Structures are given as structure tokens and as C-alpha cells.
Amino acid sequence: MEQALQRQTAPPRPPVEPSAPEPMFDLIEALFFAYRDFVGDADRLLLRYNFGRAHHRVLYFVDRRPGLSVAELLDLLKITKQSLSRVLKELIDGDYIEQRPGLADRRQRLLFATDAGHALALEIAHVQSRRFATALAKLPAGAREQGAAFLAAISDAGEGK
Amino acid sequence: MEQALQRQTAPPRPPVEPSAPEPMFDLIEALFFAYRDFVGDADRLLLRYNFGRAHHRVLYFVDRRPGLSVAELLDLLKITKQSLSRVLKELIDGDYIEQRPGLADRRQRLLFATDAGHALALEIAHVQSRRFATALAKLPAGAREQGAAFLAAISDAGEGK
DNA sequence: TAAATATGTCAGTTCTATTGACATATTTCA
DNA sequence: TGAAATATGTCAATAGAACTGACATATTTA
Numbered sequence: 001m002e003q004a005l006q007r008q009t010a011p012p013r014p015p016v017e018p019s020a021p022e023p024m025f026d027l028i029e030a031l032f033f034a035y036r037d038f039v040g041d042a043d044r045l046l047l048r049y050n051f052g053r054a055h056h057r058v059l060y061f062v063d064r065r066p067g068l069s070v071a072e073l074l075d076l077l078k079i080t081k082q083s084l085s086r087v088l089k090e091l092i093d094g095d096y097i098e099q100r101p102g103l104a105d106r107r108q109r110l111l112f113a114t115d116a117g118h119a120l121a122l123e124i125a126h127v128q129s130r131r132f133a134t135a136l137a138k139l140p141a142g143a144r145e146q147g148a149a150f151l152a153a154i155s156d157a158g159e160g161k
Numbered sequence: 162m163e164q165a166l167q168r169q170t171a172p173p174r175p176p177v178e179p180s181a182p183e184p185m186f187d188l189i190e191a192l193f194f195a196y197r198d199f200v201g202d203a204d205r206l207l208l209r210y211n212f213g214r215a216h217h218r219v220l221y222f223v224d225r226r227p228g229l230s231v232a233e234l235l236d237l238l239k240i241t242k243q244s245l246s247r248v249l250k251e252l253i254d255g256d257y258i259e260q261r262p263g264l265a266d267r268r269q270r271l272l273f274a275t276d277a278g279h280a281l282a283l284e285i286a287h288v289q290s291r292r293f294a295t296a297l298a299k300l301p302a303g304a305r306e307q308g309a310a311f312l313a314a315i316s317d318a319g320e321g322k
Numbered sequence: 323t324a325a326a327t328a329t330g331t332c333a334g335t336t337c338t339a340t341t342g343a344c345a346t347a348t349t350t351c352a
Numbered sequence: 353t354g355a356a357a358t359a360t361g362t363c364a365a366t367a368g369a370a371c372t373g374a375c376a377t378a379t380t381t382a
Binding site for chain 1: 169170171172174175181182184185186187188189190191192193194195196197198199201218221225227228239261264271273274275276279283286287289290292293294295296297299300304305307308309310311312313314315316317318
């Protein structure tokens with residue numbers, strides 16, 4: 001008997017202080033789903049290389065900011081040195097990233113994407129951009145600029161950082 | 162000698178097929194940073210309860226969709242049953258979520274937030290909403306609607322799902 | 323020359339997720 | 353009615369990505 005599944009309701013709640021405004025559940029959920037599907041694109045591609053999200057984040061920023069130092073990368077990703085080391089080692093061993101000593105400060109190990117690394121970074125960026133393009137096609141003109149401004153305002157560094 | 166740190170340049174790249182359009186690096190990075198800082202808010206709060214991101218995601222959706230079944234939750238989170246089980250168990254043991262057999266289908270275990278669970282979910286949502294409010298204050302009128310539409314268009318389910 | 327800095331590494335741990343296999347209760351369908 | 357499908361739970365093993373703490377090396381700065 002295909003009975004209409006009547007959803008049970010939320011339990012009654014104790015009264016709340018009416019001080020706090022209603023949370024913006026629409027934005028909270030939309031950001032969650034957008035990010036989930038956005039990184040899903042990259043995940044699928046990275047499987048072929050036995051790389052994970054962590055590898056992608058490192059490769060992405062090294063490719064976009066050639067000559068990045070390890071310290072700068074750590075600050076960008078907000079992870080620890082030890083977390084980075086495994087991932088970075090694998091990318092270097094696989095010849096996707098290379099290190100060169102700093103010119104001014106030879107303690108530094110500046111990071112550069114190799115040709116292979118650059119190609120992989122670009123491939124992933126293309127897939128993700130295709131997702132954006134599909135989205136923007138459904139939205140009115142100016143949506144790209146508005147979306148970028150909106151996202152930038154949400155992050156701690158209101159600017160691009 | 163505080164020498165101006167002259168950034169090394171990217172290595173020359175082999176020529177590319179000009180077929181692919183330039184990736185939308187602005188949006189890619191903006192989404193990354195926005196999400197990183199957005200979940201950072203929740204992470205800090207959850208530390209006090211010895212909960213992680215996984216707990217939050219479960220609690221959030223159960224609170225927002227009272228009477229959600231386990232299968233629906235798995236589909237929403239796009240994780241496996243086994244991944245969910247540990248996290249869900251801890252939330253049930255800690256009395257943040259409770260289960261009740263389905264009315265129509267007694268195989269189901271429908272999930273509900275307890276008062277404590279509801280309070281925690283709301284507390285986190287408030288912190289995240291404060292971030293959105295701060296961002297929207299810097300943006301022109303209509304930014305909330307535009308931002309929500311933009312994010313919704315990016316996810317696979319263009320609608321709220 | 324001593325202290326600070328940039329990086330690397332070793333060891334141990336935690337959290338989150340995975341796959342595969344199997345058990346139980348309940349519902350649906352032929 | 354009985355077999356198959358469904359919803360859920362659980363056990364075991366594993367992987368990936370992060371963490372803390374401690375310590376080593378090379379280099380720069382004071």
C-alpha cells in the first residue's frame with residue numbers, strides 16, 4: 001500500500017530569546033551545496049592521478065603563484081607544515097612541482113609547477129570553469145561580477161588575499 | 162640587507178591549444194576562500210563539544226529537515242552509510258539527535274534533533290549568518306538574493322534540493 | 323658569534339572517509 | 353504466502369588528510 005509518507009514534525013521547542021535574528025539558512029545551504037559539487041569536479045579528475053583534494057589545493061596555488069614559498073603556501077592553506085609535507089613530497093616526486101632555492105634568501109624553497117603540473121592544474125580549472133559558465137548562462141548579466149564580489153566579501157580577507 | 166624580494170617568474174610553457182577559454186580563476190579562488198572561512202566559524206564552535214565538521218553537517222540537516230531518514234541524509238551528504246554511522250552514533254549518544262521508527266514504514270529510523278541539538282545547530286547558524294550579514298553590509302541592495310541565486314546555480318541541483 | 327628564520331623530518335595521533343561483507347527487520351510484489 | 357527488495361545497522365580493514373611535539377640543518381640578521 002503506497003501510503004503517502006507523512007513527514008513527522010519537529011518536536012516543540014522551548015521558547016527562545018527573540019534577540020537573535022533568523023539565521024540565513026538559504027545562504028548557508030546554498031554555499032554548502034555549491035562547494036560540495038564544485039570540489040566534486042576536481043575530485044573525479046584527481047582520482048586518475050591518485051591525488052586527493054590536498055594535492056589539488058597545493059598544485060593550484062603553486063601554479064597560480066609561481067615562486068611561492070613554503071611559508072606563504074602554509075598561510076594560504078591554513079594548514080600545518082607537517083600536513084603539507086607529505087602532499088608536497090608526492091607532487092615533487094611525481095614531477096608536478098619543483099623547488100628552487102630563493103634568489104634573495106637561499107633558505108627558502110620556492111615552488112614552481114612543472115609543465116605536467118601546469119597542465120593538470122589547468123585541466124581541473126577548466127572543468128570547474130565549465131560549471132561556472134553553465135551557472136552564469138542561467139543568470140542575468142553581471143552575475144559573474146556580483147558573484148565574485150559576494151564570495152570575496154564572505155571570506156575574512158574581503159580582498160582576494 | 163633588506164633586499165627587495167623579487168619574485169621568480171613562471172617557467173616558459175609549451176604552446177597551448179587556443180581552443181579552451183581562460184579559466185575563471187577569480188571565481189575559483191573566491192569560492193575556495195569563502196568556504197574555508199565559512200566553515201572555520203563552525204569548526205571553532207564545535208571544538209568545545211569535541212565534534213568535527215562531519216557532526217555539524219549531520220546535525221544541521223537533521224535540525225533543518227526533522228524526520229529525515231538515514232537514506233535521505235546519506236544522499237544529501239553524498240557519503241557512505243559507514244561514514245555516517247560513527248558520527249550519527251556519537252550525536253545520538255550525546256543526546257543531540259534522536260531516532261524514531263517511521264510511521265508509515267517501520268524499517269526507517271527517522272532522525273530528529275533534541276532540544277540540545279537544536280540549540281547547537283542554531284548557535285552555529287547564527288555565527289555563520291553573522292558572517293553573511295557583515296558581507297552583505299558591504300554590498301549593494303539585492304546582494305543576498307543575487308548571491309543565493311548564484312550559489313544555487315553552481316550546485317548540481319540548481320534548485321535548493 | 324648568537325639568535326632568529328625557513329625549511330625539513332620523525333613519530334605518534336585523530337578524524338573522516340572509504341570498501342566489502344554480512345545481519346535483521348520490514349515491506350512489496352509475483 | 354513466500355521470495356525479493358528495501359532500510360538500516362555493524363564488523364573489519366584501510367586510506368587520506370589533518371594534527372601536535374620534538375628536533376635537525378642551513379642561512380640570515382642583529
